[in-house]
Amino acid sequence: xxxxxxxxxxxxxxxxxxxxxxxxxxxxxxxxxxxxxxxxxxxxxxxxxxxxxxxxxxxxxxxxxxxxxxxxxxxxxxxxxxxxxxxxxxxxxxxxxxxxxxxxxxxxxxxxxxxxxxxxxxxxxxxxxxxxxxxxxxxxxxxxxxxxxxxxxxxxxxxxxxxxxxxxxxxxxxxxxxxxxxxxxxxxxxxxxxxxxxxxxxxxxxxxxxxxxxxxxxxxxxxxxxxxxxxxxxxxxxxxxxxxxxxxxxxxxxxxxxxxxxxxxxxxxxxxxxxxxxxxxxxxxxxxxxxxxxxxxxxxxxxxxxxxxxxxxxxxxxxxxxxxxxxx
Numbered sequence: 001x002x003x004x005x006x007x008x009x010x011x012x013x014x015x016x017x018x019x020x021x022x023x024x025x026x027x028x029x030x031x032x033x034x035x036x037x038x039x040x041x042x043x044x045x046x047x048x049x050x051x052x053x054x055x056x057x058x059x060x061x062x063x064x065x066x067x068x069x070x071x072x073x074x075x076x077x078x079x080x081x082x083x084x085x086x087x088x089x090x091x092x093x094x095x096x097x098x099x100x101x102x103x104x105x106x107x108x109x110x111x112x113x114x115x116x117x118x119x120x121x122x123x124x125x126x127x128x129x130x131x132x133x134x135x136x137x138x139x140x141x142x143x144x145x146x147x148x149x150x151x152x153x154x155x156x157x158x159x160x161x162x163x164x165x166x167x168x169x170x171x172x173x174x175x176x177x178x179x180x181x182x183x184x185x186x187x188x189x190x191x192x193x194x195x196x197x198x199x200x201x202x203x204x205x206x207x208x209x210x211x212x213x214x215x216x217x218x219x220x221x222x223x224x225x226x227x228x229x230x231x232x233x234x235x236x237x238x239x240x241x242x243x244x245x246x247x248x249x250x251x252x253x254x255x256x257x258x259x260x261x262x263x264x265x266x267x268x269x270x271x272x273x274x275x276x277x278x279x280x281x282x283x284x285x286x287x288x289x290x291x292x293x294x295x296x297x298x299x300x301x302x303x304x305x306x307x308x309x310x311x312x313x314x315x316x317x318x319x320x321x322x323x324x325x326x327x328x
Contacts, residue, residue: 001096001098001100001326001327002318002319002325002326003099003100003324003325003327004099004102004314004315004318005324008324009101009105009109012314012317012323013310015144015145015148018110018145019113019145021110021113021313022113022114022116022310023120023121025305025309025310026248026278026282027279027283028058028309029248029277029303030277030282030283030285031279033058033060034057034304034308035056035057035059036057036303037304038251038255040053040054047072047074048073049070049072049073050070051070052068052069052070053066053067053068054067054302054303056303056304056307056308057308058092058305061312062092062093063089063090064095064308065087065088065311066088066090067085067087067103067107067304068085068103069083069084069085069103069107070083070084070085071083073204082137084103085102085103086100086101086102086103087102087103088100089308098315099311101311101314101315104137106307106314109310110306110307111141111142111224111300111306112141112143112144112145113141113306114222114248115149115222115224116145116146117278118220118222118246118278118300119145119150119220119222121278121281121288122246122288122289122298123150123198123220124218126292127150127151127152128152128197129153129154129156130147130152130155130198131156131157131189131199131200132146132156132158133158133192133193133202134200134201134202134209134225135157135159135160135168138202139159139168139172139202140175142222142224143155143172143176143200146200147176147179148179149198150197150198153182154182154184155181155183155184156185156191156193156194156196157169157192158186158188158189158191160203162185165186166185168185169184189210190214193210193211193219194214196215198220199215199219200221200223200224201222201224201233201234202224203225203226204225204226204227204231205225206231208236209233210238212234212238212240212241213241215295217295218292219296220289220295220298221234221238221242221295221298222298222299223300224300224301226259227257228256228257229258231257231259232259232262234297236262236266238295238297239297242294242295243296244275244289244296244297245273245274245275245299246275246276246277246278246281246296247274247276248277248278248301248302248306249303250274250277252301252302253299253300253301256301260299278298
């Protein structure tokens with residue numbers, strides 16, 4: 001069995017690799033070739049936390065995976081990750097665990113890559129300004145995915161605390177300098193989304209974090225932070241303005257995402273407003289963007305197929321490069 005750390009993974013698996021891996025995963029879902037039960041969610045109310053278990057199996061690849069990703073927000077006060085996670089890659093022919101890898105890194109990069117894949121497929125070709133709302137564990141990967149998908153001149157970043165936002169931006173300006181983009185901190189989401197072509201929200205907020213009336217025509221919005229019924233980072237107004245609404249998996253989104261469930265329950269939208277899953281667009285079964293004036297919304301909650309394909313490719317690349325620690 002091969003143990004792979006965050007550093008090992010980043011040596012062999014780039015954001016572009018992750019974006020292309022996500023595209024494969026979404027198409028496998030559309031084809032019905034990935035068996036991925038909806039994730040098991042066990043609440044730990046005494047600690048405001050939950051345990052999440054995400055299995056997947058692709059028979060034609062002889063590969064299975066299991067991700068354990070737990071959400072314990074108070075861990076931050078203890079100097080621990082708020083979302084501790086591991087991914088197990090399993091040989092589909094024998095059932096033997098081939099690898100255990102840093103699930104935090106896998107989750108961050110594959111979730112960032114979901115936005116990247118959506119922007120690759122759905123955004124206007126010419127985009128200049130990006131907006132990122134949320135500077136937590138997902139912030140860096142979401143920013144990198146945005147920059148990988150489109151050549152931007154400027155990205156405005158808005159977080160819950162401005163001092164932390166400035167610290168985050170300073171770090172990102174150094175880490176992302178290869179993209180040649182200007183990254184600036186702003187104090188409000190209004191400032192962030194003003195004239196933005198690409199917008200990402202990556203927060204666990206229980207109330208909308210931006211004003212949907214102020215999103216410009218032609219923008220593509222990716223909301224990836226909310227994953228439970230009571231969470232709603234997306235302003236439902238944007239759903240009424242959107243020409244098209246896409247998902248990583250409609251089934252998964254409708255099982256847990258307040259961003260969509262709450263507007264449905266309130267009658268703001270109906271299922272007739274949904275366009276389809278990203279995998280259907282990639283396969284040519286559903287139409288994507290048709291002009292530069294359309295507002296496009298992409299809602300993702302994350303699916304186990306993403307973890308499986310990412311883990312498979314990370315493992316294969318690591319073995320080829322001789323990276324990782326073998327554990328017998």
